[in-house]
Amino acid sequence: MGNKKLAIINGRRVLVDATTRIRQDSDREYNQARNQKQSDYIKFYHSTEWSHTREQVLTRDNGMCQRCGLAATLVDHIIPSEDDWDNRLDQDNLQSLCRDCHYWKTRRETIKRKKGLTRAMTITVLAGYPGSGKSTYVTDHAGPHDLIYDYDRLMAALTGQPMHQGNIDVNDYIQLIYEMLLRKLKAEQTFANVWIVLTYPDDKLDSLLASQDVRHIMLDTSRDECIQRLNHDKRDVVQLLKVLDKIDKLKSESKFDKFKIVSNEKRKNNSNFSFK
Structure with a gap:
């Protein structure tokens, strides 16, 4: 034997x-x-401050693995601490996991690191009027190795409802996805391009991704044309006028100054298309 x-x-x-x-x-x-x-790395995980933070996160997550729902046995850095050392105690970047889920997450991260999956990633933020054609602009320009965050499309995918029919309960989950996305983009360069479709400028995004190549775009569609499109798509124009007014106010306060005005001419004459 x-x-x-x-x-x-x-x-x-x-x-x-x-x-x-x-x-x-x-x-x-x-x-x-x-x-x-990595002696400093090991010292941190044996420190009192980490022990206290770990217990706080386990309590916050009710002792449950945030991936499978079984009992959690450890606290994991969503973005690995070696990639974002300065935020190693940020509880927004921590999650409770069971040992199996942590094993598979770490394995995927190790494989990705060994393969060197990094690209010269460009992040393009599109903001501005509803109905200006932001979503269609991204559809026209996105490539096969791109990532797209579009609130309305994500809402429709998660609820199974038609576009632009929101659900306040689902909104909280979409916001979590957005915040997690920004933290991942800060640490990784996996995609060729990232497209982020917003309505208003986001100072938090600009601050968090300051080290990345972030570009800002606002389409040149006029307010009047946007209103025509919204009426054509049978959107709630009365409510959306408040959004347009807020955008005009932000523009007057120079909040859109970093945004480059670009043409969306390809879609301007297409009366059969639904615009965002």
Whole structure:
């Protein structure tokens, strides 16, 4: 009988061949490498401040894994701390996970890092009037390796409702997706282009992504033309006039000064198209 070793597989202690590679072996090698090369990293995870933060996050998440819903055993940095060391205690970047979910998340991050999946990523923010054609502009210009954040399209996808029919309860989830997206974009350059469709300028976005190549675009569609399009699409123009007025106010306060005015001529004469 060959040499055996004790292993934990699917939550049970079993004997396996000594040559069998198990998760504990990978964990041990990972921790040994970290101990040798990243002493500050290890000291942090043994610090009192991390211990207190960890307990606060576990309490906030009700002790549940935020991916599978089972009991959480650890607290994970959504954006790895080695990629965003300055925010290592930011609870918005922390989540409770079970050991299995953490293992697979870390494995994906390691594979991505080894492959060197980074691109010369450009982030384009489009803001301005409803009905100006922001969504269609992105559709016309986006490529196969791009990421698109569009509130209205995301709302429709999550609710199964037609475009522009909002749901206040779903709104909170979309805001969480948006905030998580910004944090990931700060640390990674996975995509060729990222398109973010907004209504108003977002100072938080500009601050968080200050180190990235962020460009700002506002389409040259006039207010009157936007109103015509909104009427054509049978949108709630009375409510949307308040949005247009707020945008005009922000423009008068120079909040749109960083936005480059670009033409959306391709869609201007298409009366059969629904504009955003």
